[in-house]
Amino acid sequence: MLELLTEKFSKSLLRLRDSRKVTEKVVNDVLRDIRAALLEADVDYQVVKSFLKRVRDRVLSEDLKKSLSPADSIVFTVYEELTKILGQQKEDLKKGVVLFVGLQGTGKTTTIGKLAHMLKAQNYNVTVSSTDVRRPAAMLQLQRLSEKVGVPYYSFEEGLSAVDIAKKAVERYKKEGMDFLLLDTAGRLHVDEELMEELKQIKEAVKPSEILYVADAMQGQEALNVARTFHEALGLTGVILTKMDGDARGGLALSVREALGVPIKFIGVGEKIEDLEPFYPDRIAQRILGLGDIQSLVEKV
Amino acid sequence: KKTKEAVEFGLLFRGRKVDEELFEELEERLIRADIGVKLTVKIVEELRKEAIRRNIKQAEELKDLLKGMLISYIKDCKGEIKQKDELVVYLFLGVNGSGKTTTIGKLAYRFVKEGKKTLLCAADTFRAAAIEQLEVWAQRSGADIVKKQEGSDPAAVVYEGLQKAVSEGYQRVLIDTAGRLHTKEPLIKELRKIKQTILRFVSEEDVETLLVLDATIGQNSISQAKVFKEAVDISGIILTKLDGTSKGGTVVPICQELKIPIKLLGLGEGLEDLQPFEPEAFVEELLS
Numbered sequence: 408m409l410e411l412l413t414e415k416f417s418k419s420l421l422r423l424r425d426s427r428k429v430t431e432k433v434v435n436d437v438l439r440d441i442r443a444a445l446l447e448a449d450v451d452y453q454v455v456k457s458f459l460k461r462v463r464d465r466v467l468s469e470d471l472k473k474s475l476s477p478a479d480s481i482v483f484t485v486y487e488e489l490t491k492i493l494g495q496q497k498e499d500l501k502k503g504v505v506l507f508v509g510l511q512g513t514g515k516t517t518t519i520g521k522l523a524h525m526l527k528a529q530n531y532n533v534t535v536s537s538t539d540v541r542r543p544a545a546m547l548q549l550q551r552l553s554e555k556v557g558v559p560y561y562s563f564e565e566g567l568s569a570v571d572i573a574k575k576a577v578e579r580y581k582k583e584g585m586d587f588l589l590l591d592t593a594g595r596l597h598v599d600e601e602l603m604e605e606l607k608q609i610k611e612a613v614k615p616s617e618i619l620y621v622a623d624a625m626q627g628q629e630a631l632n633v634a635r636t637f638h639e640a641l642g643l644t645g646v647i648l649t650k651m652d653g654d655a656r657g658g659l660a661l662s663v664r665e666a667l668g669v670p671i672k673f674i675g676v677g678e679k680i681e682d683l684e685p686f687y688p689d690r691i692a693q694r695i696l697g698l699g700d701i702q703s704l705v706e707k708v
Numbered sequence: 709k710k711t712k713e714a715v716e717f718g719l720l721f722r723g724r725k726v727d728e729e730l731f732e733e734l735e736e737r738l739i740r741a742d743i744g745v746k747l748t749v750k751i752v753e754e755l756r757k758e759a760i761r762r763n764i765k766q767a768e769e770l771k772d773l774l775k776g777m778l779i780s781y782i783k784d785c786k787g788e789i790k791q792k793d794e795l796v797v798y799l800f801l802g803v804n805g806s807g808k809t810t811t812i813g814k815l816a817y818r819f820v821k822e823g824k825k826t827l828l829c830a831a832d833t834f835r836a837a838a839i840e841q842l843e844v845w846a847q848r849s850g851a852d853i854v855k856k857q858e859g860s861d862p863a864a865v866v867y868e869g870l871q872k873a874v875s876e877g878y879q880r881v882l883i884d885t886a887g888r889l890h891t892k893e894p895l896i897k898e899l900r901k902i903k904q905t906i907l908r909f910v911s912e913e914d915v916e917t918l919l920v921l922d923a924t925i926g927q928n929s930i931s932q933a934k935v936f937k938e939a940v941d942i943s944g945i946i947l948t949k950l951d952g953t954s955k956g957g958t959v960v961p962i963c964q965e966l967k968i969p970i971k972l973l974g975l976g977e978g979l980e981d982l983q984p985f986e987p988e989a990f991v992e993e994l995l996s
């Protein structure tokens with residue numbers, strides 16, 4: 408996970424520490440390396456620009472920590488800014504109806520299975536249902552997952568629209584006094600007006616406590632635009648990044664909180680039902696910087 | 709859509725002087741198209757040099773230069789799906805959710821329409837309801853299907869499928885496999901085993917090993933292509949989800965570095981949403 412960024416960052420920061428004097432040229436070199444690393448990691452172009460500007464401004468304004476060497480101080484500034492754009496704290500889920508949305512194939516259905524498993528282990532009463540009337544065998548997929556987890560799957564007669572299914576599922580969930588209803592939707596393009604309208608209607612009908620945007624961590628430069636369109640249409644309350652078990656570069660991880668203000672809540676780290684983890688921004692930042700001793704810098708400051 | 713965006717591409721250049729600002733905007737545009745930093749820097753450098761060498765002052769002239777450059781990078785990667793009257797086996801592979809199963813449905817539909825005796829092979833025995841998903845595509849396309857229980861050995865399904873294909877005279881076999889990240893060695897091994905099973909029935913030249921890449925994915929696609937190529941000798945790429953706003957620019961460095969032919973493009977979730985790869989049109993879209 409994020410190895411590429413880690414490799415590039417730590418190489419360039421180590422070089423910084425090795426240089427005798429932290430001149431402006433050294434700083435510029437480091438920032439240029441970081442820029443290339445971030446862009447290669449698919450971090451949004453504008454986000455990279457503003458991130459570097461902040462780091463540069465802070466470093467050059469000598470807002471440097473007295474307790475650290477100049478080089479360490481720069482490392483620390485990068486760490487702080489990185490943590491900031493990742494979001495500072497991990498956030499919990501509000502009880503209620505949790506709506507899952509996103510592009511095709513990002514991992515919505517699988518993630519519902521995983522989250523149901525996680526919430527069930529925390530002793531919540533969880534139920535799941537699917538409004539995906541489009542993808543072949545999509546409902547069956549969620550039903551199978553629910554059986555594996557051991558939570559009820561609400562199914563209804565065939566031929567209902569997505570919105571009608573959503574309504575019925577919520578009715579039943581309320582009647583049964585469950586804590587969470589995890590509601591699946593069909594994958595869709597952000598530019599598909601008809602299907603985006605359908606999501607708005609589902610939202611209106613179910614009054615979700617959370618709208619979670621499920622995104623593939625390997626997504627490229629369009630990632631942020633897509634997320635933004637979903638956010639503008641629905642008001643997202645959180646992001647889940649999937650497929651972090653590969654060598655995903657973390658582009659969206661570093662862009663989405665910064666640009667949209669929506670926190671990342673979980674990461675998917677595999678295909679199995681247990682493969683979901685809460686998102687800890689500071690740990691991820693430390694991992695990206697790849698410097699084992701960041702913690703000691705933090706303590707010194 | 710195509711013409712409108714071609715116009716937009718023109719707008720970036722129209723009536724402008726060749727200056728630093730233009731190069732910066734070009735850089736942003738190329739990076740945003742997922743072409744990658746390395747290649748982008750190289751392209752912009754080359755353009756800069758050419759602009760000086762040929763004393764180009766008007767941006768319009770640069771536009772053609774850039775287009776030509778990009779086309780030259782990818783034109784040798786124009787490829788076509790193997791076709792003949794006898795049996796051809798198409799093995800689909802790729803990371804999770806890239807569009808393998810859906811693309812099989814579309815391609816099977818095309819083969820059936822061409823009158824080819826077509827068989828689907830449900831070798832994704834892992835993901836929940838993957839078999840049933842493929843079954844729906846078999847019905848929609850009019851192809852036959854071979855399947856076993858969820859959890860069976862995928863190579864065993866492939867074996868059974870090819871046995872049936874050979875003994876019953878099928879002309880097209882399309883094999884669906886479970887999505888797998890290229891970083892997972894055991895899963896890559898499993899793919900090799902599937903490939904070897906196929907080669908017990910047909911020779912390498914009658915197998916298409918197709919890597920399905922999702923156009924929304926960024927620079928990661930390059931490592932996917934590298935690793936899968938190394939592991940099972942990919943014979944072609946299918947790039948899906950081009951109906952969204954992603955341009956799939958990663959295929960440019962992939963073409964350049966790995967020279968894997970691009971054989972088809974996916975532009976939707978319907979049976980007919982499959983198109984050939986045309987380098988010139990692709991470049992127009994890329995820069996739009």
Ligand SMILES: Nc1nc2c(ncn2[C@@H]2O[C@H](COP(=O)(O)OP(=O)(O)OP(=O)(O)O)[C@@H](O)[C@H]2O)c(=O)[nH]1
Nearest residue numbers: 511512513514515516517594650675676677804805
């Ligand atoms: N390696 C890995 N695979 C994942 C992860 N999350 C989901 N997947 C896989 O990604 C593929 C797509 O997952 P789905 O849950 O079907 O995705 P979806 O968003 O529901 O897809 P649509 O309903 O078609 O839009 C499946 O093969 C999943 O097993 C993850 O964290 N890691």
Ligand SMILES: Nc1nc2c(ncn2[C@@H]2O[C@H](COP(=O)(O)OP(=O)(O)OP(=O)(O)O)[C@@H](O)[C@H]2O)c(=O)[nH]1
Nearest residue numbers: 511512804805806807808809810887949974975976
């Ligand atoms: N918009 C669009 N969606 C597509 C395209 N191709 C596939 N999809 C959708 O992407 C999602 C995943 O497609 P699948 O065919 O299930 O992908 P897969 O590679 O078989 O997935 P796994 O078997 O889970 O690894 C589905 O919702 C498809 O409908 C395409 O060209 N455009």
Ligand SMILES: [Mg+2]
Nearest residue numbers: 515516545594
């Ligand atoms: Mg789904």
Ligand SMILES: [Mg+2]
Nearest residue numbers: 808809832838
């Ligand atoms: Mg599949």
